[in-house]
Amino acid sequence: MTPDQMRDASLLELYRMEADAQAQVLDAGLLVLEREPNHAAQLEACMRAAHSLKGAARIVGLDDGVKVAHAMEDLLVAAQEGLLRLLPEQIDGLLQGTDLLRRVGAQSIADAPSAERIEQLVALLEHQLAIAVPALGRGIAAEPVLQQPAAPAAVAVQEPVDDLLEDGRGRVLRVSAERLDHLLDMSGKALVEFQRIQPLTDSLQRLKRQQSAVRRTLDGVRELTQNNSLEPQAQALLEESRAQLAECQQLLHTHFEAFDEFAWEGGLRSRSLYDAALSSRMRPLADVLVGRARMVRDMGRSLGKQVRLDIEGDATQVDRDVLERLDAPLTHLLRNALDHGIEPPELRLRKGKPEEGRLLLRARHRAGMLLLELSDDGAGIDVERLREVVVARKFASAETAARLSEDELLAFLFLPGFSLREQVTEVSGRGVGLDAVQHELRQLRGSVRLEHRRGEGSTFILQVPLTLSVVRSLVVDIAGEAYAFPLAHIEHMVRVSAEDVVQLEGRQHFWHGDRHVSLIAASQLLQRPEGRTEEAGIPLVLIRERDNLYGIAVERFIGERTLVVMPLDARLGKVRDVSAGALLDDGTPVLILDVEDLFSSIAKLLGSGQLERVDRRSQGVQEATRKRVLVVDDSLTVRELERKLLLSRGYDVAVAVDGMDGWNALRDEHFDLLITDIDMPRMDGIELVTLLRRDSRLRTLPVMVVSYKDREEDRRRGLDAGADYYLAKASFHDEALLDAVQVLIGEAQG
Numbered sequence: 001m002t003p004d005q006m007r008d009a010s011l012l013e014l015y016r017m018e019a020d021a022q023a024q025v026l027d028a029g030l031l032v033l034e035r036e037p038n039h040a041a042q043l044e045a046c047m048r049a050a051h052s053l054k055g056a057a058r059i060v061g062l063d064d065g066v067k068v069a070h071a072m073e074d075l076l077v078a079a080q081e082g083l084l085r086l087l088p089e090q091i092d093g094l095l096q097g098t099d100l101l102r103r104v105g106a107q108s109i110a111d112a113p114s115a116e117r118i119e120q121l122v123a124l125l126e127h128q129l130a131i132a133v134p135a136l137g138r139g140i141a142a143e144p145v146l147q148q149p150a151a152p153a154a155v156a157v158q159e160p161v162d163d164l165l166e167d168g169r170g171r172v173l174r175v176s177a178e179r180l181d182h183l184l185d186m187s188g189k190a191l192v193e194f195q196r197i198q199p200l201t202d203s204l205q206r207l208k209r210q211q212s213a214v215r216r217t218l219d220g221v222r223e224l225t226q227n228n229s230l231e232p233q234a235q236a237l238l239e240e241s242r243a244q245l246a247e248c249q250q251l252l253h254t255h256f257e258a259f260d261e262f263a264w265e266g267g268l269r270s271r272s273l274y275d276a277a278l279s280s281r282m283r284p285l286a287d288v289l290v291g292r293a294r295m296v297r298d299m300g301r302s303l304g305k306q307v308r309l310d311i312e313g314d315a316t317q318v319d320r321d322v323l324e325r326l327d328a329p330l331t332h333l334l335r336n337a338l339d340h341g342i343e344p345p346e347l348r349l350r351k352g353k354p355e356e357g358r359l360l361l362r363a364r365h366r367a368g369m370l371l372l373e374l375s376d377d378g379a380g381i382d383v384e385r386l387r388e389v390v391v392a393r394k395f396a397s398a399e400t401a402a403r404l405s406e407d408e409l410l411a412f413l414f415l416p417g418f419s420l421r422e423q424v425t426e427v428s429g430r431g432v433g434l435d436a437v438q439h440e441l442r443q444l445r446g447s448v449r450l451e452h453r454r455g456e457g458s459t460f461i462l463q464v465p466l467t468l469s470v471v472r473s474l475v476v477d478i479a480g481e482a483y484a485f486p487l488a489h490i491e492h493m494v495r496v497s498a499e500d501v502v503q504l505e506g507r508q509h510f511w512h513g514d515r516h517v518s519l520i521a522a523s524q525l526l527q528r529p530e531g532r533t534e535e536a537g538i539p540l541v542l543i544r545e546r547d548n549l550y551g552i553a554v555e556r557f558i559g560e561r562t563l564v565v566m567p568l569d570a571r572l573g574k575v576r577d578v579s580a581g582a583l584l585d586d587g588t589p590v591l592i593l594d595v596e597d598l599f600s601s602i603a604k605l606l607g608s609g610q611l612e613r614v615d616r617r618s619q620g621v622q623e624a625t626r627k628r629v630l631v632v633d634d635s636l637t638v639r640e641l642e643r644k645l646l647l648s649r650g651y652d653v654a655v656a657v658d659g660m661d662g663w664n665a666l667r668d669e670h671f672d673l674l675i676t677d678i679d680m681p682r683m684d685g686i687e688l689v690t691l692l693r694r695d696s697r698l699r700t701l702p703v704m705v706v707s708y709k710d711r712e713e714d715r716r717r718g719l720d721a722g723a724d725y726y727l728a729k730a731s732f733h734d735e736a737l738l739d740a741v742q743v744l745i746g747e748a749q750g
Helices: 005-007 009-037 040-060 062-080 090-102 115-132 179-196 198-226 231-278 292-302 321-342 345-350 383-392 398-403 406-414 434-443 595-608 621-625 638-649 659-668 686-696 713-722 734-745
Strands: 283-284 307-312 317-321 356-367 369-376 447-454 459-463 470-478 481-486 490-495 503-504 506-514 516-521 538-545 547-555 556-563 577-583 589-593 628-632 652-656 675-676 701-708 725-728
Touching: 009 040, 009 090, 009 292, 040 062, 040 734, 062 090, 090 115, 090 292, 090 589, 179 198, 179 231, 179 398, 198 231, 283 321, 292 307, 292 321, 292 490, 317 321, 317 398, 317 516, 321 356, 321 369, 321 434, 321 459, 383 398, 383 406, 398 538, 406 434, 406 447, 406 734, 434 447, 447 686, 459 470, 470 538, 470 589, 481 556, 490 506, 490 547, 490 686, 506 547, 516 538, 516 595, 538 595, 556 577, 628 659, 638 652, 638 734, 652 659, 659 675, 675 686, 686 713, 701 713, 713 725, 725 734
Parallel strands: 307 356, 481 589, 516 547, 628 652, 628 675, 675 701, 701 725
Antiparallel strands: 283 317, 356 369, 369 459, 447 459, 470 481, 470 556, 490 538, 503 506, 506 516, 538 547, 577 589
């Protein structure tokens, strides 16, 4: 808050702010005191926090808050003075008191704790003090029973207070997220626009070299003419040209130095502006971890386990949008580790492990990404048990499951609806498991993988961008246009020669390591025109969906780029297979691919069985240069007439005897034009054109209908089906057909 906002805020609002801040101090300190009851610094910090809240509650007139804070303070002071040693049961009471102090200032009555619950907690804390230190108690009464205790598995995680007056670096002002987003967007665009100055710099450098070359040429001409008689006028013109060129060179040199300095300083400032705008959205990872140690402790106790959470790198800076979306996955993984990983204390002791389990969350930056490692020292994954569950739940047959490797079995844990729990509990067994974690991370353009050590624990490794405003990508050429694959989703980049591509069960594959990888043409996947691959081999981008690996064939690798994400206009809705746009350094627009969408498109394409070949260079030179026409007609005379006419003009022609024959030919081979009759057996021309227009690969193929039917309704029926040209056989003549073909696809030689 600004000073004015602090002045205008109500006392109750100020209490809520202080309660949130002091409750965080209490939560953190009490968790330390549970492990080290005599930790003097934490005892002092917790006592002061309780004392501050008691004073704040008294000023605001919250008598219930005063009672709770006073009872907590008495217990903590006794511990400070060495009169008692804090036990887990007393820590439970103090933590519940912290929760109630947060809620006594709630805006709605429904959120505020009842007077009965306040009295029960105060009585519990006084009873614990009286048992431990009878001289301080008011007499030992029967131990009160708290009703409806706070559910440990659903501990409220409070947002950190944003609007502090000072943060150690000066004033902190409230700025809306929309304004920050707009500032970041404008600074990102400014950075990209300024980067377009580099091609101009390169052009000026070439101009300098060309002028130097011209100067050397003129000097050579001057030397050649010195010993030869040259008219005075020509000699004067030559000298004048040399002088003017020298002046131009000097002027260009001066301007180029100034321009080069401007480009360097401007680039530095635009980058600094963007970095400053980006940093304004960055928050420490600790913001999303507030209350997580408390949640782990309370949930562990509810499961009869002793667990602590240690965090390394919680000061790592991450975009706030990323932090918010990491909340749910991290919570789920922590719950998963508590329920499935950490063993009960007695079992840990039998295994020679410490009675208390440990979760370790490490965070660090790596290659422009946020890397999170969540490890536990529990039992790890029982692979054989997992194999049995896979068979029992009919995810695979017993024979198939027996052949699965360990990595393949672990992939089942990320399937929707999969759970190792046979019964539903408050924590597990609902089938909403690691698939939800994986889905959320993929939405963040990130990834998750699992490593385990049998009997020693498991580690989940999460990798997400530091910000959603920029994305490190591999930019590729598809059908002459730039597209970007986020690097987080790319398994490998490889080049494969056409000779290494094999046909297997109707699909193209190649060997990668020890497995077959399916090949899919990016142009077909994105419904773009066919392209030509480079002579050095077929460039492939390998992407993985769980245990499935796909090779996406592109035309060219442009290179790795850091792109400023530009959201698509909301009026476009969700564009299939595309998540956002961006601009390259030279201003070329590029579409950032939505890899989650791509997997759905791949599944549909594989299910259709209509995959294009990706090794286009294996076709003959004649096919690559001559345009191909398919003629479909059940009349032998008409077929031959049209075939000969087209051949005479240099077109490559294939024929089909009816619509079904034509449809099979269209799916198996490449054509530039379809010429079809309407009335044919098995499948007529209207059905053929309709099928073609519904096919993602063939829908753009030009179609000409040649029919004896010449009525207006017949023409309209053919054109409505998707034909581009309608020619009646009654008015048919050689030039009419050839002229129409040329209009539709041009000359025979492409």
